[in-house]
Amino acid sequence: METEVTVYGLLRSATGDETVTLEWPGGTVTDAVAALVDAYPRAESYLYDGDELRASVRVSMDGERTALEDRVPADASLTLMPAVQGGSR
Numbered sequence: 001m002e003t004e005v006t007v008y009g010l011l012r013s014a015t016g017d018e019t020v021t022l023e024w025p026g027g028t029v030t031d032a033v034a035a036l037v038d039a040y041p042r043a044e045s046y047l048y049d050g051d052e053l054r055a056s057v058r059v060s061m062d063g064e065r066t067a068l069e070d071r072v073p074a075d076a077s078l079t080l081m082p083a084v085q086g087g088s089r
Contacts, residue, residue, distance in 0.1 A: 001023075001025065001026040001072075002021050002022065003021070003024065003072060003077065004020075004021055004022075005019065005022050005077070006018060006019045006079045007020070007043075007081075008079070008081045009081065010046050011043055011080060011082055013042070014040050014042035014043035015036075015043065020036075020040070022035055022039060027072065028072065029059055029067065029070050030053070032078055033057075033068075036080070047082060056082065057080065057083065058080075059081075060079045061078055062076055
């Protein structure tokens, strides 16, 4: 299955582009994020803390916030937004 994934923030440096096409067997949002990391290994440090997806990562499907256990339909698009890291003043 092909899914269009738009990434923001530092994830763009991992994927090389704002929007990428993810080739994966299908499944849940969690499966899609794992497939993205398989395709773009540099994305892992922005998305995961150990084996768990960082709580600060926001995922939307077709513009709506989605749960990690939701299934991704064949025609859906995903957006991943890692936490914006603040600086010091």
